[in-house]
Amino acid sequence: xxxxxxxxxxxxxxLHSLRFSLLLLTLFPIVWAYAPGVFDVYGFxxxxxxxxxxxxxxxxxxxxxxxxxxxxSAELLGMxxxxxxxxxxxxxxxxxxxxxxxxxxxxxxxxxxxxAYLLLVSLLSGIPFGYGGFVGGTGVGAGGLLGEGxxxxxxxxxxxxxxxxxxxxxxxxxxxxxxxxxxxxxxxxGGALATLSTLIFMxxxxxxxxxxxxxxxxxxxxYVNPVASMGWIFALILLYGAAxxxxxxxxxxxxxx
Amino acid sequence: xxVTAIETENLxxxxxxxxxxxxxxxxxxxxxxxxxxxxxxxxxxxVIRLVSGLAFPSSGTVKLLGINPFERPQIRRHLGAVVExxxxxxxxxxxxxxxxxxxxxxxxxxxxxxxxxxxMMELGNASERKVGVYSLGMRQRLGVAAAMLTKPDVxxxxxxxxxxxxxxxxxxxxxxxxxxxxxTAVLLSTHHLDEVAAYCSRVAILEEGLxxxxxxxxxxxxxxxxxxxxxxxxxxxxxxxxxxxxVTSLAGELVFSLNDPEALxxxxxxxxxxxxxxxxxxxxxxxxxxxxxxxxxxxxxRTPRGAKNPTFGEQA
Numbered sequence: 160x161x162x163x164x165x166x167x168x169x170x171x172x173x174l175h176s177l178r179f180s181l182l183l184l185t186l187f188p189i190v191w192a193y194a195p196g197v198f199d200v201y202g203f204x205x206x207x208x209x210x211x212x213x214x215x216x217x218x219x220x221x222x223x224x225x226x227x228x229x230x231x232s233a234e235l236l237g238m239x240x241x242x243x244x245x246x247x248x249x250x251x252x253x254x255x256x257x258x259x260x261x262x263x264x265x266x267x268x269x270x271x272x273x274x275a276y277l278l279l280v281s282l283l284s285g286i287p288f289g290y291g292g293f294v295g296g297t298g299v300g301a302g303g304l305l306g307e308g309x310x311x312x313x314x315x316x317x318x319x320x321x322x323x324x325x326x327x328x329x330x331x332x333x334x335x336x337x338x339x340x341x342x343x344x345x346x347x348x349g350g351a352l353a354t355l356s357t358l359i360f361m362x363x364x365x366x367x368x369x370x371x372x373x374x375x376x377x378x379x380x381x382y383v384n385p386v387a388s389m390g391w392i393f394a395l396i397l398l399y400g401a402a403x404x405x406x407x408x409x410x411x412x413x414x415x416x
Numbered sequence: 417x418x419v420t421a422i423e424t425e426n427l428x429x430x431x432x433x434x435x436x437x438x439x440x441x442x443x444x445x446x447x448x449x450x451x452x453x454x455x456x457x458x459x460x461x462x463v464i465r466l467v468s469g470l471a472f473p474s475s476g477t478v479k480l481l482g483i484n485p486f487e488r489p490q491i492r493r494h495l496g497a498v499v500e501x502x503x504x505x506x507x508x509x510x511x512x513x514x515x516x517x518x519x520x521x522x523x524x525x526x527x528x529x530x531x532x533x534x535x536m537m538e539l540g541n542a543s544e545r546k547v548g549v550y551s552l553g554m555r556q557r558l559g560v561a562a563a564m565l566t567k568p569d570v571x572x573x574x575x576x577x578x579x580x581x582x583x584x585x586x587x588x589x590x591x592x593x594x595x596x597x598x599x600t601a602v603l604l605s606t607h608h609l610d611e612v613a614a615y616c617s618r619v620a621i622l623e624e625g626l627x628x629x630x631x632x633x634x635x636x637x638x639x640x641x642x643x644x645x646x647x648x649x650x651x652x653x654x655x656x657x658x659x660x661x662x663v664t665s666l667a668g669e670l671v672f673s674l675n676d677p678e679a680l681x682x683x684x685x686x687x688x689x690x691x692x693x694x695x696x697x698x699x700x701x702x703x704x705x706x707x708x709x710x711x712x713x714x715x716x717x718r719t720p721r722g723a724k725n726p727t728f729g730e731q732a
Contacts, residue, residue: 166520173508242505242506243500243504244506246465246468246504247498247500247562249470250470250492250497251492251522252490252522252523254489255489415465
C-alpha cells in the first residue's frame with residue numbers, strides 16, 4: 160500500500176490542476192495583501208505578516224479552495240481515464256479497492272498540502288509588514304482581526320497552524336466527494352463540476368435552518384471556531400469523508416472497464 | 417497433457433438490454449496462440465476485457481489457470497495483457513519509467529528484466545524518451561514489453577498489430593510465438609487474418625457476440641494434397657509412417673499432414689516403394705480469409721445483422 164501511495168503522490172505532482180493551483184495560490188496572497196480595496200471589503204488594514212494568512216483563508220475558503228481541491232482530486236482519477244491507463248493498471252495484481260484507497264488517501268491529504276503551501280506563501284507575502292508582536296489578532300483566533308491586545312509571534316503562528324489544519328480537514332471530504340463523482344461519471348470534468356454543483360446546492364439549503372449545522376459547506380468556516388466546540392464538527396467531517404470514500408470504493412469495485 | 421490456461425463457460429455480457437457476448441465457451445491451453453476474429457462490434461474487445469477481469473460477466477464463468485480472477489485477483493500475477501489499442505501509458509513518463517511503474521505494481525520484477533524486455537521489443541534506444549512522443553507502433557511494442565515483464569503464463573492482447581509497420585509486426589509475432597513455445601498461453605483479438613494464419617494455433621470467429629466457428633489452424637498447416645495413381649494403396653502406405661499425422665482422401669486426391677515438415681521428401685519415396693505413381697504433390701493451402709468471409713456470409717444469411725438482434729441466451 161505504501162508503494163501505491165508513493166506512486167499516486169508522483170502522479171499528483173504531475174497534475175496540471177496542481178501546478179495551476181500552486182501558481183494561483185502564489186499570486187493570491189500577494190495580490191490580496193496589498194489590494195487597495197481590502198479595507199472596504201473586510202473593514203481593516205493589514206498590520207502584521209501574521210494577518211495575511213487569515214486574509215488568504217477568509218477570501219478563498221468560500222469558493223476558490225474548494226474549487227481547486229475538487230478539480231485536482233477529480234483529475235487524480237480522471238487522468239487515468241484520459242490516458243486510458245486505468246485498465247492497464249487494474250490488470251496488475253493489486254485489487255481495485257487497494258488502488259482506489261491509495262488515490263483516496265492522496266486526495267484526502269491534498270488539501271493539507273495545498274493549505275500548507277498557502278500558509279507559507281501568505282506568511283512570505285507579509286514580509287513588508289514584519290513578523291514582530293502587534294496589537295490586534297490573526298483573524299483566526301479569539302477576537303478576530305481586532306484581537307484582544309498584544310499578539311505575540313509564537314501565539315500567532317500557533318493560531319494560524321491550527322486554523323489552516325482545521326480548514327484543510329474541512330476540505331478533505333470535498334476532495335473525496337470529487338473522487339466519488341469521478342468514479343460515477345468516469346470523467347474528471349464531470350467529477351469536478353458535480354462536486355461544485357453539490358456544494359452550491361448545499362449552500363442553498365441554508366434556507367432550512369435545521370439542516371445548516373450538518374451541511375458540509377457550513378463546516379468550511381469551522382477554522383474560526385474555538386477548539387472546545389470542535390468535537391462534533393470533527394466527527395461530522397470525518398463521517399462525510401468516510402461515507403464518500405466508502406461509496407467510491409463500493410462503486411469502483413462494480414465498474415466495468 | 418496440456419494445461420488449460422484460459423477457460424470460459426457460457427460467458428455472456430449484456431449492456432442494458434443489448435447482448436454483446438453470448439454463451440461463449442472456449443479454452444486456451446498453455447503453449448497455444450488463440451485468436452479472436454470477427455467484424456467490428458462482434459464482441460472481441462468485450463471478451464478480452466471479460467477474460468482479463470476488467471468487466472464483469474452477466475452470466476457464465478471465466479477461469480485463468482483454473483482460478484476465477486474476480487474471486488482471486490492475485491492470479492493476475494500470472495497475467496500479462498495489453499487491453500487498449502494503442503497501449504496506454506503515462507505520456508509524461510519515459511518508456512523505462514512507465515515499465516518501472518508497472519514493475520512496482522507487479523512486484524518482483526528486477527531492473528535486469530526491464531532492460532531485457534526493452535531490448536526484446538527493440539526499444540532500448542527509445543527507452544529514455546517520453547512515451548508522449550512515441551509513435552503508435554512504438555507504444556504497441558512498449559505495451560507488449562509491459563505485458564511480458566513478469567514472464568506471464570497467460571498473455572492477453574487486444575489488437576496487438578494496430579498501427580504497426582511490417583517490421584514491428586514481424587517482431588511482435590516472433591515474440592508471441594517464442595512465448596507460446598515456452599509454454600505461455602496467448603489470447604489475442606485481431607482483424608489481421610494473415611497474421612492469424614501465420615502463427616496462431618486456433619482461431620475463433622465471432623459475430624454479434626456469438627462464437628460461430630472455431631478453426632484448428634495446426635491441422636491445416638503442413639497439409640499437402642497429392643494426385644496419385646492408386647488412392648487406396650497410397651493411403652495404406654502412408655498410414656503407418658511416423659512422420660504422417662493424418663491421411664485421408666478427399667475429392668479423388670490424397671490429403672495428408674506431416675508431423676515434421678522436413679519429412680516431405682520421404683512421402684514420395686514411400687509412395688514409389690509402395691508402387692504408387694505420384695502425379696502431383698502440392699501444399700493444401702488453407703485460405704483463412706476466404707473461409708472467414710464464407711462463414712460470416714453463411715451466418716448473416718441465417719441471422720441478418722441487426723435485423724433480429726437475438727435476445728440474451730438465444731442462440732442464432
